Amino acid sequence: MPIITALAALLAVQVPDLASARLVWDAPRDCPGREDLLAAIEQRLGRAFAGEVEVEARVTHHADAPRFRLTMRLGQRxxxxxxxxxxxxxxxxxxxxxxxxxxxxxxxEATEVQPGADAAQPIADAAGEVAEVEAREEPIGPELAPQSRLEQTAEQAPELPPAAAELEVWEPAAGTAETPLEAPRRARRGPGGVLRIQGGAELGALPGVSGAAMVVGGLLWRRARLELRGTFLSPRTEVRPEGSLRAFAGMGAVLGCGRPGPRRVEFPLCGGLELGGVRGTATRAAGARGTTGYWLAIVASAGVAVAVHPRVRLGAALEGVAGLLVPSFELRDPGPDVALFTSSRISGRLLFTVELHFRDPR
Known part of the structure; x- marks a missing residue:
């Protein structure tokens, strides 16, 4: 029951994803990503950013100083x-x-400035140094809404943090056309990476219920991922009148997964092939010795992963395993053959996961 309750709680998590459609961030590889910008916004707001304003921002990298140049439009109504x-x-x-x-x-919460200021407003950081930000208001649609929240702040210059003290006005050279912000260059980014540790209970491959421990590494795309996994199943013992068998298992798997769901709550659906071996050692029988049986199976799983940090996710998964080749352990000498244990062709696993993401494209 506690496991079912925990799974229900994870599945019940709902996170609004309106911010995904209203926050566009395009920057070079050596810049922080969209997740870092969103985390910084939410840290300053003290809550989740729900897409109250439309944000379109692009950073370009230049050989001459200043090296990084940001063009950003904040839009609302x-x-x-x-x-x-x-x-x-x-x-x-x-x-x-x-x-x-x-x-x-x-x-x-914005810093107050005198009405009527335009073009470039000076902005003082905490150390008293001055930087400048260009502020200009322009229509982005056929309708102009009076007294919008953005109108009240377009002419205000907020106080920037100390880290931004070197900011200054950038004016594009005459005749230089800006690339539209509506077409971010997402194709330049390569896949991200994932490292996951998961463990739980397994039933079917070994006698009784065994413990499963797994280490997973893989590549992340926006809606898919590719994983390599190593699995260890803890030793279990099958007791028969003719003798006992103690067995454990080690496997490796290649998995392909889909990543449906919003940005912060992912519902991975995975499938792949698992190959390994089950090692069994007989006891309480004359002349008994250990042997290894081959294991080949198809794996399918469904789960949930909830972001608790831009790079960290916690989750759970149910996994089904269909054995194509499963081992059987028998006593053959002396006397007639006696079956001690045969792995089930259908087995299941309940897993709990902790995973770390690197440069996640989502």
Whole structure:
């Protein structure tokens, strides 16, 4: 019952994914990713970002100083505030962008400035150094909504953190056309990585219920992943009048998985092939010795994984195993053949998982 309750609680988690459609972030490989920007925004808001404003941001990398240049539009109900920042460090731009988004969502917390300010407003950091941010409001749709939250903040320049002290105004060179922000260059990013540890109970491959411990490594794409897995099944003993058998198992598997579900709650569906061996040693029988039987099976699983941190997920999974080749252990000498144990062709596993993601494309 506690296991069923825990699974029900995990499956019941619901996380709004509106922010996924309203936050566009495109940056070079050596910049923090979209997950880092979202985490910084939520840290400043003190809650989840629910897509209250539309954010379209692009960072470009240049050989000459300043190396990183950010163009960002914050839009809400028909208007957009255009801001351009530059820095020698991309992390400073991420922190500044997070503050600008949080200010647009919660304008009451923005630094007060004199009405009528336009073009470039000076912004003082905590150390008293001054940087500048260009602020300009422009329509992004056919309808302009008066007194929107964005209108109240478009002419305000929030106080930037110390990490952004080197920010300054960037004006594109005359005749230079900007690439539309609506077409981010996602294709440049390669797959991410995953490292997972999982364990639980297994029934069918060995006598009785055994413990299962697994280590998994793989590649992540936005809607799919490819995994290599190593599995160890703890020793179990089958007792018969003719003798006893103590057995354990080791397997390796190749799995392909789909990744349906919103950004923070994933429902992985996996299938693949498992190959390994079951080692059995007979006792309480004359002339008994150990032997290894081959194991080949098809594996399918369904589970849930909940993000508790941009890189960490906790979850659970139910796995079914259909054996194509399973071992059988018998006593053959002296006397007639006596079957001690045969692995079931259908077995199941209940697993609990902790996984670490690296550069997850989601």
């Amino acid at each position: 028909g208007r957009a505030a255009l801001r351009r920042l530059t820095s020698g460090r991309c992390a400073a731009l991420v922190d500044a962008a997070a503050l600008l988004v949080a200010t647009a969502v919660s304008p009451g």
